[in-house]
Amino acid sequence: MINWLYTTLNARRIGLCLGMLLWAVGAFQSAWALPSYARQTGDECAACHVGAYGPQLTPHGMRFKLTGYADSNDQGIKIPLSGMVVASFERTAKALSAKPTAHTDTNNNTGMDEASLFLAGRIAPHVGSFIQATYSGTEHRASIDNSDIRAANTFKLGDLDAIVGISLNNNPGVQDPFNTLPVWGFPYASTELVPGYASPMLSGGLGQHVTGLTAYTMLNDSLYAEFGGYRSLSHGASIRLGVDDTGSSRVASNTYWRLAWMRNQRAYNWSVGLVGMNTGLKPDLTVSDIDRYKDIGIDANFQYLGNRQHIVTASTSYIRERQNLGATYAAGNSENDHNNLSRWQTTASYFYDQTWGFSSSLFRVRGSSDALLYTPADDSGSRIGSPNTNGYILQADWTPWGKENASSTPWPNLRIGLQYTGYTKFNGASTDYDGSGRKARDNNTTFLFIHTSF
C-alpha cells in the first residue's frame, strides 16, 4: 500500500510499505464459491469452481461471471446474500521483531482472520453483483472488500456468439474471469501476519481505493477483450466504506486493458492472455509531480477437468512494471527516477474427486535496486536496497462439501487447508536481508486455515 501511505512516510517507511503491499493482497484475497450463487442457479459449487471451492473458475463458472452473475434456475425466491468466516493458525520459522497488528502476537497466531458478508447474485435480469464487506479479525475493523457489479447480455451476430458487458469494480483484475492474475491467483488464502514483499501495481495495489468501469466482450467463448479505467475513491466515500485513505496518493490517470484467447475442449481447456494497466499517481497533492506505473503482463492457464474425478490445472503469469517515479525522485525518496519491477508465478494443482487438493507454486520478484526505496527495516526491509524475492508454496486441502451429492449443498461449504510457504531469497538476500540479521527462511510460514461460506 505504499502509494496510499506515501505522502506521510519517510523513505525508510516507504520501503516497509512496499513490502506491505502483499500483506494487504493476502488479506483481501479470500473470496470464494458463494452458496448464494449455488442457491440461485441450482448448480453446486463444483460446477463453477475447480475443487468444489472458489475462486478457481471452470468454463461454466467463467460464463456465469461474464453473464453478470445473473443466471438462475428461476425456482423460488432467491436472496442474494452469503457469508464467510475464515479462521487460521499461522507460524513463521522465526518470530517477528514486532507485532504485525495491535491485536496479534509476533508469532503463532490463532484466531478468526475475517468474517465477510456478500451481496452476491442477481439484482435484475442481466444484472448481478459480487459485493464483499469484511470485518478483519486481525485489525478489528470493517471495510468494503473486493466488489464487482456487472450488467451483461448475450447476442447472436450471424455465426458469432457474443457476451457483452460492463463491470463496475474496485480492484483492477477482480473482474477477470481467468485465475491467472494475482488478484484471483494462487494462493487463494494466505496470512497477512507475515512480512510481505514488493509486487507490481496489478497485484492488487489499488484494491478498494479506486472505483472503475470496464467494458468487455467474449466472442464465441474464445476471444476475450476488456477496456476501462479507474479513479480514486473520494475521501467521503472512503470514510463511508471503511477504507483508510490517510495520506493517500490520488490516481491522476488509469487505463486497464485485457486480451485473452481461450479454447474449451470440454474435457480440458486452455487460455493465453495479455493484460496491461497504466497508472499515474500523485503522492503529494501540493505538487504537480506524478509517479507513473506501466504494467504489462502475459499469462496462460490449462485445466484438465475430464469427468471431474481427476482434475489437473496449471497456470503461469509474468507481470513487468516500468516505474517512472518523477514525484518520488523529486522528493528525494528514491535513488532512481526510473525503476523496474517484475513478478512471475507458476502454479500446478491436482484435485481428486473434487475433495482432496494438492497445489504447488513457484514465485519470483525481480526489480531495480534502489537504496532509498527499499531501505533496511526489521523484518520487512532490505539491507541492500533490493526487492528481489524467490519462494515456493505447497498446499494440501480438503473440501468435503460443495458437490451435488453433498447433503449440505447449496448451504454451507467448507475447506480446510495446510499451506507452507518457503523463501530462498527475500528482499535481495538469503541471509541478513533486512539489515537486522533476519534470514529469508526465517519467514517460512506454516498456515493452517478453515474457510466456511454459507
Place this chain on the structure above:
Amino acid sequence: MKKSERFLQLAMAILLGFPLLAHAADAKHGGEVYAEACADCHSVKEGKAKKGPSMFGIVGRQAGTVADFNYSDAMRQSKLSWAPDQLSAFLKAPKQKVPGTKMKLDGDLNDAEIADLIAYLSSLH
C-alpha cells in the same frame, strides 16, 4: 441362389450392419460424457433443477414438461418427444433443432458420444 447374389447379400449385410459393429452404445462411457458435458447444468436426481431441468426419466419424456422448470418458450412449444432419435438430433445441433432453446451445449458431441450418452440417459429411471 447364384454366387453373385450371395455375395451381394453378404456385402449389404456388412454395409448395413457396419455402424452397429463400429459402435455399440456404451452406457458407462455415456456416463463419462454426461459428467464432462452435461452435469454442470443438469442433475440426474428426480426433481432436482439446476440451470437445466433434471435428466431423470428424460428418454421418452415430452419436451418441456418437467413441473416447475422455467423452460424457454421455444422448448415448451416444440412438441418434441425425447425418443432416442429426437434426442440424438437435438444433441447434434440444439439451437438448430429448437431455435431459442436455453441449452448451452452447441454441437460439441460426435455421433458415438451421443449414442453412448443416450444409452446412459436411458438408464435414468
